[in-house]
Amino acid sequence: MNVIYILWLRQLKRSARARARIIASFGQPLLFLLAFGFGFGSMFQRAGQGNYIQFLAPGVIIMSVLFTSIFSGIEVIWDRQFGFLKETLVAPVPRLLIMIGRTLGGATVSLLQGIVVFGICLAVGFRTSSLSLLPLALAFMILTALLFTGVGTALGCLLPDFQGFQLVMNFLVMPIFFLSGALFPLTNVPRALSIIASLDPLSYSVDGLRYALIGATHFGVPLDLAVLAVVTAAVLTLGGYVFSKIQI
Amino acid sequence: MIRAQGLVKKFGDFTAVDNIAFDVAKGEIFAFLGPNGAGKTTTIKMLTTLLTPSSGSIELDGLDPVTHQTAARRQFGIVFQDPSVDDELTAYENMDFHGVLYSVPRKLRQERIERLLKMFELWDRRQDPVKQFSGGMRRRLEIARSLLHTPKIIFLDEPTLGLDPQTRNQLWTHVKKLNQEEQVTVFLTTHYMEEAERIAHRIAIIDHGKIIAQGTPEELKTQTATDSLEQAFLALTGNTIREEEASGLDQMRSMSRAFGRRKQR
Numbered sequence: 001m002n003v004i005y006i007l008w009l010r011q012l013k014r015s016a017r018a019r020a021r022i023i024a025s026f027g028q029p030l031l032f033l034l035a036f037g038f039g040f041g042s043m044f045q046r047a048g049q050g051n052y053i054q055f056l057a058p059g060v061i062i063m064s065v066l067f068t069s070i071f072s073g074i075e076v077i078w079d080r081q082f083g084f085l086k087e088t089l090v091a092p093v094p095r096l097l098i099m100i101g102r103t104l105g106g107a108t109v110s111l112l113q114g115i116v117v118f119g120i121c122l123a124v125g126f127r128t129s130s131l132s133l134l135p136l137a138l139a140f141m142i143l144t145a146l147l148f149t150g151v152g153t154a155l156g157c158l159l160p161d162f163q164g165f166q167l168v169m170n171f172l173v174m175p176i177f178f179l180s181g182a183l184f185p186l187t188n189v190p191r192a193l194s195i196i197a198s199l200d201p202l203s204y205s206v207d208g209l210r211y212a213l214i215g216a217t218h219f220g221v222p223l224d225l226a227v228l229a230v231v232t233a234a235v236l237t238l239g240g241y242v243f244s245k246i247q248i
Numbered sequence: 249m250i251r252a253q254g255l256v257k258k259f260g261d262f263t264a265v266d267n268i269a270f271d272v273a274k275g276e277i278f279a280f281l282g283p284n285g286a287g288k289t290t291t292i293k294m295l296t297t298l299l300t301p302s303s304g305s306i307e308l309d310g311l312d313p314v315t316h317q318t319a320a321r322r323q324f325g326i327v328f329q330d331p332s333v334d335d336e337l338t339a340y341e342n343m344d345f346h347g348v349l350y351s352v353p354r355k356l357r358q359e360r361i362e363r364l365l366k367m368f369e370l371w372d373r374r375q376d377p378v379k380q381f382s383g384g385m386r387r388r389l390e391i392a393r394s395l396l397h398t399p400k401i402i403f404l405d406e407p408t409l410g411l412d413p414q415t416r417n418q419l420w421t422h423v424k425k426l427n428q429e430e431q432v433t434v435f436l437t438t439h440y441m442e443e444a445e446r447i448a449h450r451i452a453i454i455d456h457g458k459i460i461a462q463g464t465p466e467e468l469k470t471q472t473a474t475d476s477l478e479q480a481f482l483a484l485t486g487n488t489i490r491e492e493e494a495s496g497l498d499q500m501r502s503m504s505r506a507f508g509r510r511k512q513r
Contacts (some may be wrong), residue, residue, distance in 0.1 A: 001350060006348040006349065010341075013336065013337060013341070014512035083328055083331050084332055084333065084334045085297065086328055087349075090324075091346075091349035092296060092318045092319070092347055094318070151296055226490065247299055
C-alpha cells in the first residue's frame with residue numbers, strides 16, 4: 001500500500017513541478033475551444049445542431065485527459081532512459097504494485113487536468129444542464145484517465161526510446177481523438193466513419209461525458225460505461241504484464 | 249556472500265557473459281575490471297535481478313536471485329553506471345522514496361536518512377531538487393541511498409565515472425570506511441586502475457565475456473611481471489580499443505534538451 005502511495009505521490013509531485021508543461025497543457029484545450037468553438041460555432045448553429053461550445057466542451061475535456069494520460073504513461077521511457085526506473089525495478093516489491101502506483105498517479109494528474117479544463121470551459125461560456133450528474137461526469141473522466149494512462153504505460157514499456165513517440169502521437173493518439181466524435185456529432189457521418197468511431201474507446205468517453213454534462217448521448221450511458229470498464233480492465237492487465245517483463 | 253558458477257548471458261547469437269565463476273567473501277571488496285563491452289554491467293544486471301541468466305547459477309547470501317527475487321533484492325544496494333535519481337524530486341524525497349520501497353519504518357527511515365545525508369555532506373541541500381546537483385553530489389546521493397536499507401552487499405558500477413579527483417577520493421574513503429565499520433561486502437567496477445589497486449582486496453579481470461585472471465592486486469602484478477595494476481591489465485587484455493555500441497541514450501539526451509524537460513548534469 002505504501003509502495004503504491006509513494007509512486008502515486010511521485011507522479012503528482014513531478015507533474016506539479018513541471019510548470020512549463022502545466023501551462024502548455026492548458027493552452028491546447030483553450031485553443032480548441034476558441035478556434036473550433038467560435039470558428040465553427042455559427043456554422044454548427046445554422047446546421048440546426050445548437051450551440052457548438054456546448055457540444056464541443058465535453059470533447060475538449062476528454063481530449064485534455066487523453067493527452068495528459070498518454071503522456072504520463074509514456075513517461076516510463078524517460079524513467080528508463082534516465083535510469084530512475086532501475087531504482088524501482090531492483091526494489092524488493094512486486095512490479096505490479098509499481099505499475100499500479102504509477103498508473104494511479106498518472107491518472108490522478110490527468111483527472112485534475114480534466115477538471116481544470118472543465119473550469120476553463122465554464123469560463124468561456126459552457127453551461128452544464130444538470131449538476132446532479134457531475135459524479136457521473138467524474139466517473140467517465142476517471143475511467144478515461146485510467147484507460148489511457150494504461151495505454152501510455154504499455155507503449156512506454158514497448159518503445160525502446162522516444163523516437164517512437166511521434167509515431168504514437170500521429171498514428172494512434174491523434175486518430176483516437178479526431179475519430180471519436182469529440183468534435184462532431186456521430187449521428188449523420190458516413191457509415192465507414194461511424195464504424196471506426198464505434199471501435200474507438202474514446203468515443204464512449206466523449207459520449208458518456210457529453211451525457212453527464214449536457215444530456216445528449218449517441219450510444220447510451222450503459223453501453224459507454226460497459227465498454228470503458230471492459231477496455232480499461234483489459235488495457236491495465238496488458239500494461240501490468242508488459243511492465244513486469246521489462247528488462248533493462 | 250556472492251557466488252557465481254557457470255554464468256552465461258546470451259543476447260541472440262552474441263554471448264555477453266561466457267561461463268564465468270567467482271566467489272566474493274563476506275566483508276570483501278571485490279573489483280570487476282574489464283574493457284568496454286567486456287560484460288561487466290551485464291554481470292551486475294544478472295546479479296541484481298535486472299536480467300535473467302541464460303544459464304549458470306548465482307547466490308547472494310545463499311539466495312538465488314532468479315527464484316527468490318524479492319528476498320535477494322533486500323540483500324543488496326546498487327549504484328548504477330548511469331544516474332538513477334529522480335531529477336524533479338529533492339534529495340530528501342529521493343531518499344524517502346527509496347526507504348518506502350524497501351519498507352524501512354518511518355521513524356527509522358528519518359533517522360537513517362539524516363545520518364546518511366550528513367555522512368555524505370548533503371544534509372544542507374536536502375530540500376533542493378536533484379536537478380540542481382553536480383555530478384559528484386548526485387553520485388554521493390546515490391551511494392547514500394543504496395545504503396539506506398542497510399544492505400549486506402553493495403554493487404558499484406563505475407561509480408566514479410566523470411567525477412573530479414577530490415570527489416573520487418572522498419567517495420572511496422566512504423566506501424572503505426563502510427566496508428571496515430559495517431562489514432558491507434562491496435562489488436565494484438571501474439576503469440580507474442589505481443582506484444581498484446588501492447581499494448580492492450581481490451580483482452577479477454573480464455574480457456570478451458570471460459574471466460581471464462583473478463586474484464589480489466599483488467598476485468595479478470606478479471602473474472604478469474608488471475609493477476602496476478594498469479600495466480597488468482593491459483598485459484592481460486591487450487591494447488586494442490573496444491568499440492561499444494551506442495545506446496539510444498545520447499540521442500535521448502539531446503531530445504530531452506529540446507523538450508526542456510530535464511537538465512543534464
